[in-house]
Amino acid sequence: MNRFLYCVLTLSVAAFASAQENPLAKTSVGDWAKYTINRTNETIPMMSAKDQPYWRYAMVVLDDAVRINGQYYVGENKATDGGTIHSLKDRFEPVSGLGNSKYVKVVSTGKEQVTVAGKKYDCVKIVRKVDQPVDETNFTASWVGTSTLWVSTSVPLGLVKMENAYHTKLNKEDNGMKIKETWVLTECGFKNWPEE
DSSP states (O other), rough: OHHHHHHHHHHOOOOOTSSOHHHHHHTTOOOOEEEEEEESSSGGGGOOEEEEEEEEEEEEOOOOEEEEEEEETTEEEEEEEOOOEETTTTTOOOOOOGOOTTEEEEEEEEEEEEEEEEEEEEEEEEEEEEEEEGGGGBOOOOEEEEEEEEOOTSSTTTTEEEEEEEEOOSTTTTEEEEEEEEEEEEEEEESOOOOO
16 A cells, blocks of 8 residues: 555656746756655554655656656665656646646645755745546546645755645545645755665
């Protein structure tokens, strides 16, 4: 189930208006960002997580797309997710389960300065409402709730902070899970992801 959550949440972030620059546009191979995730699973409390580290890094960069992989811990072992491909022509979307979803509606955007890990970032704050139903034919989980993003082009991979509150179901018969989570940038680097 944890694997499912990472697949649903691996990052690809928010709805930038077409006039705004996609923060992935200047990405280079080796750009990376580390986040601390705090997740409360109200349905299955044992699946909650506190101060969980998660890394995103650019694995492949093409003229029109970026492949971003993720790393996290399962117990004491580091695991890598399968990665997500982000088209630079599409909306900037860090929640992988919402990549090309037509059910993401931008409620508001604005500028806000955010301080994380002792550094200040000038961000675009994007508040979104999502009402994505289960699509069993295409193996797409539901995602119903809100997602707020703080995005900056001065940070590798664009995402500074993310807050999500949503209900998700794997299929129509599933009762689903109610989840609240926060992702906060703790470290980052340009072109220096350590190869293992």
